[in-house]
Amino acid sequence: MKIGIMGFGVVGGGVGELIATNAESIKRRSGEEITVGKILDLRDFPDSQYKCFTKDFQDILNDPEIGVVAEVMGGTKPAYEFTKQLLEAGKSVVTSNKELVAKHGTELLKIAKDNNVNYLFEASVGGGIPIIRPLYTSLAANELTDIYGILNGTTNYILTQMIKEGETFENALKGAQENGYAEKDPTADIEGHDTCRKTAILASLAFGKFVDSDEIPCEGITKVTLEDVEYAAKFGAVIKLLGITSRAENGVYAMVCPAILDSSHPLAGIDDVFNGIMVRGEGLGDVMFYGRGAGALPTASAVLSDIIDTVKHKDKHIRLGWSEGQEGYLLDAKTLPSRFYVRLSKTEAAPETFAKKGYDVITLDGEKYKDEFAVVTPEMTGYEFDKLVSVDGELGGYNVLGKIRLVAE
Template identity: 55%
Template sequence: MANIALMGHGVVGSGVAEVLLKNKEAFEGKLGEEVNLKYILDLRDFDVPYKNLFTKDFQTIVQDKSVSVVVEVMGGLKPAYDFVKTCLENGKSVVTSNKELVAAKGAELLRLAREHNVNFLFEASVGGGIPIIRPMHQCLAANEIREVAGILNGTTNFILTKMIREQMAFDEALKLAQSLGYAEKDPTADIEGGDACRKICILASLAYGKHVYPEQVKTEGITKLTSEDVAYAESWGGVIKLIGRAKKLENGKLHIMVSPAFISRESQLAGVDDVFNGILVRGDATGDVVFYGKGAGKLPTASAVVADIIDEIKHKDTIKTLYWEDGSKDYVEQYENYSTPMYIRCSAQNTKTALAQANELFGTVNMLARKNQPENEVAFVTPVLTEKAIAEGIKKLELSGVSVLAQIRILDY
């Protein structure tokens, strides 16, 4: 018999309990042994058919040697980190959907799991119900992964879709997302890029074998985007998406960033709309492989969690392919050294003079136009330059009296 303990009974936790209890016979048929949800840890009281399973004491789980798999769906670092660490040290495999935990402590917890010959699995931490962690460390193991990039946050993608399709202002689209339950009352982690940052850290750590910490990642959100930028993106031939991406450089360091970006309409990511996520993995043998689906939600996330539970019951020993080493302070390349074309929107008394200055500062730029463009507005795309050179050019433009209103990177995915 495989006894399971569940820590947390919020949206995801209740979904996990529902799936485990509803599909119990199917799991047992696949595994050839009984699966028993023995404990649910939560400080609150719930009037549910399985209320007899609840406990408020974490030690009940730790001290029960019959519990082999513990599921952490509480979220945050405190007390999740201490609880997960203790479970691993006591020889219990752990499944989590907690992206904050994996992004901050993944290398340490994977090492602990290996030392105690158990597993630490976290498929649901990136992409909700989209299979991505397992395919990367198993199905794509024969590849050298050149890049990982994707739309990793459904809330921001919903907002941008409304801005693109219905010409909504950012604030209006955010309010709609909140009213539909796609955005939290405090949406900061989504709209400022923090959620996508944690997810790209996990994917990069897995792809390249060394831990990347969120504080090492240049992260920009979508709060400064306007309908004018959306219109210029359309004129250019694409759309704006919030993209998290990571790439191994020739010097051994990593380029990793989260930011809004222009991407071509022909990109496989351009058609990923509403609350859906899309993750592109660029391998040397496979080329581009894209994983698509709902990136959050009670049952999609619960599905990924339960799949990990089944995996841990089947694999009594540590899964060797899921592992990365600790990172280092100098592992991530300074973003200023990376090269990209850049869309820049300006306001100037004399647009012809401003455009001439732009050509002088950046090289030959590609001018853009939009409907109802004001006479004092000019927008263009620079050639490929380092971020440092672009920043210096923008500073000189502003010193000459030109107001730079927006700048957005242009990516090739």
């Protein structure tokens, strides 16, 4: 079986490397020898071990020997058009392209089904962590109720630097860029967009209907301060950026936001660039997946696992259980109850008055903290909380310096 690779960047190069070095175990697992037939990239790679480069997509599309194509070019243009044409031509496509899957997954899966081929995307969430396939295989017998986790290594690295090293957000981001953990333009990571796409993919797959990432409320970590981290620590907690989705009777909830997690929570100890994904099902209880969520070889190994799976399922469409979306299926996350952390400047407000009202009060020692404190509200909906911190609300009279949702176990 020959495969095509579209995009010979970090992940594409990793796929090529793994196919070359793991040939024997791949054959043992798939039952066939897998070789690289053609590689599409506009750049030249004179030093590569591969000599089958092309700059013309048609060369892959029209090569009858190529049965599976790894789309690892990223973005939606031209990946969307290419993928569509390949599937329509009866070739399976496997991808690490979370943007494309989150946006056009429903349509591409339908085209794959209609042409009796496969569109698989294990590498789109969690790098080398096997999370996508378990959702449609091992965990398929469960009525899953919740999936939430740390889905982005860059932001987790930044938060870990703030928590463990006392770095400011700005310095931690700079360090992440210097270490190659963050891109020059880190927007997609730090604003939560990457986590949001992954959350949409997990929700669509786990609960069966497409969830549009554009409709998921999404907040990144740019407003998280070192002060917030220290209040959280005093409260016995850490701040993590979470993608959260849960099933309800009439639809699903989903959101992306920084969250305060008790230190004893299994996700609280997941540091640096690692990812951790918690899956909860009726009967199943909690299952957690943990590992390096990015990187060339982990991601490439996930792509390759999909290639092997398509080779094993020649002429057979693998049912993922991801069907079309539905108006009103994504429910309003602001109706969910939660406790909230709020950092307040100490104007007239006395911490004691809050303690009396059932708030937890957190104070920190030192000159820096003499004019402020933090509270943790009782449980309330997002709407109730908005009202609380609005101009005429209970906290509206004070200067709100920061606010973060608490996520309980």
